[in-house]
Amino acid sequence: MTSGKIKSYIVLSVAGAFVTLAPAQAVPVVPNFTQGSMTSHTETTSKVTETINSIDYATGWTYSVSGTNVDNGGQSLSPSPTTNTVVVNPLGGTEGQVTSQNAGLDLSNQNFKITRPGEAFQFTTTYMGPGMTNQTVIQRETTVTSVTDTTSIFTQ
Secondary structure, eight states: OHHHHHHHHHHHHHHHHHHHHSOOOOOOOOOSOSEEEEEEEEEEEEEEEEEEEEEEEEOSOEEEEEEESEEOTTOOSSOEEEEEEEEEOOSTTOOOOEEEEEEEEEOTTOOOEESSTTSOOEEEEEEEOSEEEEEEEEEEEEEEEEEEEEEEEEEO
8 A cells, every 4th residue: 555655645746746837828919800901191281471562663764745736935854853753652552662762853834835835736745753663462361281092001
């Protein structure tokens, strides 16, 4: 009987050695999907408001006189110069007042008369002085929308 106990003890010892010396086994991780996709949608909107104010100036003057059956009594056709001050207030709610001074002509002493009353006559006088000749105001608003759609597809 003694030998039976020894055999049992040895078996238990061997079994215990197997339990403690056995290597650890990892369980494999297996994804439970076979395919998939991911979708992304990005939308960006930007608004640009701009004002363009263009002002054209004449810095000199032009003066012309022409006609038939008219006379100026021998006066000079070149009127006396004078100083003109021009103040421009921009249109369209834009900022910036502009003041300029330029040499112009004094036309108050120009006297023309019909030479032979009752006959046909023609008379033209043209004067364009210094200052603003044209103003253009452009106000515009631009809206730009950018859309990006991205799709990623993956499989196992």
